[in-house]
Amino acid sequence: EHGLTFALAGNPNSGKTSLFNAITGARQHVGNFPGVTVESKEGTVKVEQDTVRVVDLPGSYSLTAYTLEEVVARNYLIDHRPDVVIDVVDASNLERNLYLTIQLLELGAPVVIALNMFDAAEKNGMRINVEELSRLLGVPIVPTVARTGQGVEDLLRAARDRGLDKSQWIARRFEYGSDVEKAIKGIQESLGGLARSWLPLTPRWVAMKCLEDDEEVIKKLKTLGDGVQKVLQVTAKAQDKIRKLMDDEAENVIADFRYGHINGIFRSTVRQRKRPRLDMS
Numbered sequence: 709e710h711g712l713t714f715a716l717a718g719n720p721n722s723g724k725t726s727l728f729n730a731i732t733g734a735r736q737h738v739g740n741f742p743g744v745t746v747e748s749k750e751g752t753v754k755v756e757q758d759t760v761r762v763v764d765l766p767g768s769y770s771l772t773a774y775t776l777e778e779v780v781a782r783n784y785l786i787d788h789r790p791d792v793v794i795d796v797v798d799a800s801n802l803e804r805n806l807y808l809t810i811q812l813l814e815l816g817a818p819v820v821i822a823l824n825m826f827d828a829a830e831k832n833g834m835r836i837n838v839e840e841l842s843r844l845l846g847v848p849i850v851p852t853v854a855r856t857g858q859g860v861e862d863l864l865r866a867a868r869d870r871g872l873d874k875s876q877w878i879a880r881r882f883e884y885g886s887d888v889e890k891a892i893k894g895i896q897e898s899l900g901g902l903a904r905s906w907l908p909l910t911p912r913w914v915a916m917k918c919l920e921d922d923e924e925v926i927k928k929l930k931t932l933g934d935g936v937q938k939v940l941q942v943t944a945k946a947q948d949k950i951r952k953l954m955d956d957e958a959e960n961v962i963a964d965f966r967y968g969h970i971n972g973i974f975r976s977t978v979r980q981r982k983r984p985r986l987d988m989s
């Protein structure tokens with residue numbers, strides 16, 4: 709008995725609810741996340757000898773601080789640090805869904821991907837090289853069809869294995885171009901010891917969030933007292949510089965680089981058959 713917790717994260721309509729139901733069956737209860745009207749669902753599942761707690765996070769497209777769902781999902785991950793984050797990805801909308809994935813990896817979460825709607829993707833003529841996708845993202849991937857339960861046992865075993873190798877949170881590093889990298893570095897240096905409040909998240913992550921004008925991170929930063937003014941000044945200067953150099957807001961520049969990374973991964977792992985197979989059913 710290892711007392712593992714899996715959290716389910718994913719875009720709305722990725723099949724997260726179906727997967728949660730397929731995993732937990734009737735062993736679930738519904739409540740709210742503390743202090744907000746966002747529904748929280750929890751359940752349990754037995755994976756071989758282990759009874760695993762499964763938490764369904766609110767569906768979200770991103771881990772920025774723009775919607776309540778995003779903030780709740782992100783805060784849960786940071787505050788509770790589940791042993792595994794099962795990222796439910798709609799395979800038939802792979803490119804769009806990977807935007808959340810990349811942010812989970814930036815955060816350092818121990819991710820296992822449920823490549824859901826695999827049936828729909830195949831029906832649409834998509835051929836996904838799952839092994840290569842797994843290699844490029846650096847995480848285990850299990851194709852699933854949540855509606856029928858296909859792949860769910862394999863997914864749970866993969867997640868259990870990931871959870872048992874005492875997965876620490878290790879931020880994945882994606883590059884955002886020399887201008888952004890310089891800005892991040894400058895903010896990171898100005899943060900000094902303040903970044904410790906976000907452990908196990910890295911100073912790089914905190915600096916990036918400052919640059920992106922992340923309301924939640926900046927709000928928390930402002931409670932930390934000494935040195936915060938300096939960080940805010942360095943951040944504002946860095947944002948100005950990027951605005952001048954790139955003619956756009958830093959957060960958009962960073963988002964574009966994320967999309968670029970995703971597009972590269974997508975193009976080297978997905979082939980589209982010209983004519984989708986006809987559905988005779």
Ligand code: BGO
Pocket residue numbers: 718719720721722723724725726727767824825826827828852853854855856
């Ligand atoms: C309807 N494959 C396929 N083909 N469909 C799936 C899969 C899968 O692997 N997984 C889920 N679905 P949610 P979120 C529906 O409800 O779990 C379907 O938002 C319908 N409903 O059955 O709700 C699932 O929690 C009428 O579809 O997603 C659901 O992430 C006609 O994807 C939808 C067609 O799943 C969203 C579908 C009355």
